[in-house]
Amino acid sequence: MMAALTLGGCFGSSKEAGGALTGGDSSAKETVQILNVSYDPTRELYQEYDKAFSAYWKKKTGQTVNIKQSHGGSGKQARAVIDGLDADVVTLALAYDIDAIQKKGLLKENWQKILPSNSSPYTSTIVFLVRKGNPKSIKDWDDLAKPGVSVITPNPKTSGGARWNYLAAWGYALKKQGGDENRAKEFVTKIIKNVPVLDSGARGATTTFVERGIGDVLITWENDALLAVNKLGKGNFEIVNPSLSILAEPPVAVVDKVVDKRGTREISEEYLKYLYSEEGQEIAAKNYYRPESKTVAAKYEKQFPKINTFTIDELFGGWEQAQKTHFSDGGVFDQIYKP
Amino acid sequence: MKTKWKQFSVLPGFSLTLGFTIFYLSLFVLLPLSAVFLKTATMDWGALWAAVTDPRVLASYKLSFGAACIAALMNVVFGLLVAWVLVRYSFPGKRVIDGLVDLPFALPTAVAGIALTAIYSENGLVGHYLQSLGIKVAFTPLGIIVALTFIGLPFVVRTVQPVLEDLDTHVEEAAASLGATGWQTFRRVILPELYPALLTGFALAFARALGEYGSVVFISGNMPMYTEITPLLIMSKLEQFDYAGATALAAVMLLASFVLLLFINLIQWRTGRRYAVKG
Numbered sequence: 001m002m003a004a005l006t007l008g009g010c011f012g013s014s015k016e017a018g019g020a021l022t023g024g025d026s027s028a029k030e031t032v033q034i035l036n037v038s039y040d041p042t043r044e045l046y047q048e049y050d051k052a053f054s055a056y057w058k059k060k061t062g063q064t065v066n067i068k069q070s071h072g073g074s075g076k077q078a079r080a081v082i083d084g085l086d087a088d089v090v091t092l093a094l095a096y097d098i099d100a101i102q103k104k105g106l107l108k109e110n111w112q113k114i115l116p117s118n119s120s121p122y123t124s125t126i127v128f129l130v131r132k133g134n135p136k137s138i139k140d141w142d143d144l145a146k147p148g149v150s151v152i153t154p155n156p157k158t159s160g161g162a163r164w165n166y167l168a169a170w171g172y173a174l175k176k177q178g179g180d181e182n183r184a185k186e187f188v189t190k191i192i193k194n195v196p197v198l199d200s201g202a203r204g205a206t207t208t209f210v211e212r213g214i215g216d217v218l219i220t221w222e223n224d225a226l227l228a229v230n231k232l233g234k235g236n237f238e239i240v241n242p243s244l245s246i247l248a249e250p251p252v253a254v255v256d257k258v259v260d261k262r263g264t265r266e267i268s269e270e271y272l273k274y275l276y277s278e279e280g281q282e283i284a285a286k287n288y289y290r291p292e293s294k295t296v297a298a299k300y301e302k303q304f305p306k307i308n309t310f311t312i313d314e315l316f317g318g319w320e321q322a323q324k325t326h327f328s329d330g331g332v333f334d335q336i337y338k339p
Numbered sequence: 340m341k342t343k344w345k346q347f348s349v350l351p352g353f354s355l356t357l358g359f360t361i362f363y364l365s366l367f368v369l370l371p372l373s374a375v376f377l378k379t380a381t382m383d384w385g386a387l388w389a390a391v392t393d394p395r396v397l398a399s400y401k402l403s404f405g406a407a408c409i410a411a412l413m414n415v416v417f418g419l420l421v422a423w424v425l426v427r428y429s430f431p432g433k434r435v436i437d438g439l440v441d442l443p444f445a446l447p448t449a450v451a452g453i454a455l456t457a458i459y460s461e462n463g464l465v466g467h468y469l470q471s472l473g474i475k476v477a478f479t480p481l482g483i484i485v486a487l488t489f490i491g492l493p494f495v496v497r498t499v500q501p502v503l504e505d506l507d508t509h510v511e512e513a514a515a516s517l518g519a520t521g522w523q524t525f526r527r528v529i530l531p532e533l534y535p536a537l538l539t540g541f542a543l544a545f546a547r548a549l550g551e552y553g554s555v556v557f558i559s560g561n562m563p564m565y566t567e568i569t570p571l572l573i574m575s576k577l578e579q580f581d582y583a584g585a586t587a588l589a590a591v592m593l594l595a596s597f598v599l600l601l602f603i604n605l606i607q608w609r610t611g612r613r614y615a616v617k618g
Contacts, residue, residue, distance in 0.1 A: 075578040075580075337395075
């Protein structure tokens, strides 16, 4: 019996619900199931949010909703959806990954314009995690380029998170040096030369820094840094906020093809919209993501000090362009690394 | 001598079993593998050649094949030793050790990678001492060899063990009574018998190590041109949604492994026959 339940949970979830729901009006059914395909660090956030949303939806429509979560590397998750994983909604780390799904025709072209703030209900930024007392007195990006400072960041070729780190450093250098691309490249090269280990993913890099004790500074998402400071190693680490960083906007979107096939459009849209509600914003903030809502942000002011940020669109002309210039084979990152 | 393609056997159902064998192989081996080549075929020759001969990719082939080969050789030596002890001696806890040998099979490779990295990194249990000797293991090619040796060990032990068990100790006694030293007996009498099994073990451990991803990405540090294995580059191409580029690298690995395994099988077949004729 247990085995049957687990198997059903693993494999049958979307099919079973799909069969029951196809063509029908979803609100007429007693229970409805949707699948949220997300990336690694949002596991706790969505566990909490799903509970809240279920309660809200039950109260509103009387319908029981069963939300399945799937987590993994952002790019890997996007490929799973492209290859046929029936995700009703995707909540990934970069717009580039959702763009890739869009290119397969699963989403509308203007998907990022549908919800407020570039379809990102919560944001984050790139900060530094240093060891207690900040022994190398790291204050800003310039300190990361100094010789003798060991910097931990994952490989941008395999990790979406690492691409944010790299672009944050690039953008800082660009703004500081009046838009000179060559000097920005020189600056980022110096930082990359200080990296002793390129982990394949963001969580791996955090482990290298926190558990293995390697490196003087970890470049990481603010939410992961807050998690490390509050949960992983209380008192062993400190967060350093750079003077300028990038605004990380993890976007969310309804997968049109899937919700139309399964008849789950209404609930899937509401699922994402509710992320912008007071309650949704509060949960995001509690899980260390910067809320969009001004009132919730004011409440969590201490946790999220003001940091000057720039966006990908401003400095790099969007993800598509940034990816092409910097991370594709033969791009700037490869040039930096070629001997 | 003429041989018929179908020889008489007391067991019935040859055509049925052959049919099933081919069907099964097609479904689970040939079909997925052919997908690799089909996807690769969507590239034109120039792009394909550029993808598979990029300097970074070439460095990764060298590392992947080199480390897998060294790891398999280490397993041949130490796997034989483990098998020898398990077969020839009895001691308390032998069953437990015998069971432990299979553990690398059962363990998720990522867990193995994380555990090995924890032990061999600079502040790890073993790495700490090696570091003071000036040996760096984690995040170097040496670390990759350690991980690949770990996951390949059971193959050699499990292929050599049954052969050792079947070995007639009388032959060794005869050799000893004729005045052979222990080393001579081992080299002249025992090793030739074990040779085919050792080759099989080597081939299996080598093949397993070539495809290994999970444990290596944690211990290797993934530095371009230095500790990047080919499977990591395949993953990095997938991360850019470059399916064709990824399968191109996969196809190269597949072909190279196939040729190598075929070659090892050939040697094995020849040595097997030589000893069969002699014996």
